[in-house]
Every structure is written in structure tokens, then in C-alpha cells.
Amino acid sequence: MAAVRQGIRAEPSSNGRSGSDMTSSMLPGLPERQPPSAAGTDNPAGELERLRTENRQLLRAIASHAVVDQAIGVLVVLGQITPQDGFTVLRTVSQHTNTKLSQIAEHIVKHAQGVELAGPVLAALHAALHAVRTGPE
Template identity: 55%
Template structure:
């Protein structure tokens, strides 16, 4: 009986540790996406909702995860570089916004 309870407890701990890890990754991703929206709205002189739509459009048009697009856009002002496909998609999305 005690061994079964220990096993159940260990399984619950493992599940909770995985959930905590997922939540931590989600918080970091959300922060990066918010920062990227800030870059986009500043660059394109847009409202926040428009910045979100531009970011989402770039992600869809490049078939790249939103988080990865956000990371590239956040680094762009510092590095001065943006991958060509993202640059083209961003320019097109900003023109439509």
C-alpha cells in the first residue's frame, strides 16, 4: 500500500513539474511576443491590436512559429538584421495594416 502511494505521489510530482515547466515557457514566450508587438507598433506606427495582427500575419505567411518570429523581431533593432523572408512578410503586412 505505501509503495503504491509513493508511486502515485511520484507520478503526480512528475506531472506537476512538467506543467510548471510548460507554464514557465509560456510566460517567457508571452513576454517575447509582447516585446515584438512593441517593436512592430513602434516601427509601423500602429495600434497594439494592429501590431498583434501584423505579427500573426508574418508568422502565417512565413510558416514560422509566432514565438520564433517574435524573437527575430525583438533582436532586429539591436542587430540590424532580419531574415529576408521575415523582412518581406513584415513589409507586406505593415503595408496592409
């Protein structure tokens, strides 16, 4: 009762979820997961395929996230910048080269292993590193 008087609700919010629930809508890049009742459990084969698809998507997201983290580490060490600036550099290079961020991350990790970067990626990387080092102009 004291919680109700203080305006704290224990029941689900207006969107049907309690405040402590973590959902995929709160985690960008993860597929929205349907509750079993809405997922069509009357069709086990369809449910199995949906779960397999979701599993493949999650595995790809985990692998992509690991490569992005590795690339940020490379940029932190070689570029002598913060991890936040490392992500900013990745995002900027991705946007300026119209390439997926995960692909840019793969290129940077391979570059740290001795593979040359393509001209446009290298130019965008140098520009982005310069921008985070010198600040906004």
C-alpha cells in the same frame, strides 16, 4: 431563493464548474489542469512529475508571452501602428513564413537591437505592415 426565481444558479453548471471558475480551457496555450482526485494522487512520484512538467510548460508560456509583447511594442513604435495591428502583423508574418509566432517575435525583437531579418521574414513583415496601414483592399 430569489436567485433561483430569476434563473441564476449558484450550483455548478452542467460541465461541473461554477460560472466564476477560471480554467485553463478558458486560457488558450495553457495546459488543462486535472483536479487532484483525477490526477492520480495515489502515485506521488507520478503527480510530482506531472506538476514539474506543467511548471515547465507554464514558464515557457510566460517567457514566450513576454517576447511577443516586446515584439508588439517594437512594431507599435517603429511601425507607428496600434497594439492590435501589431499582433495582426506578427500573426500574418508567422502564417506567411510558416514560422511559429514566438520565433517571429524573437526575430523582431533582435532586429530592433540591430540584427538583420532573413529575406522572407523581412518581405512578409513589410507586406503585413503595408496591409494594416492601408486596410483591406
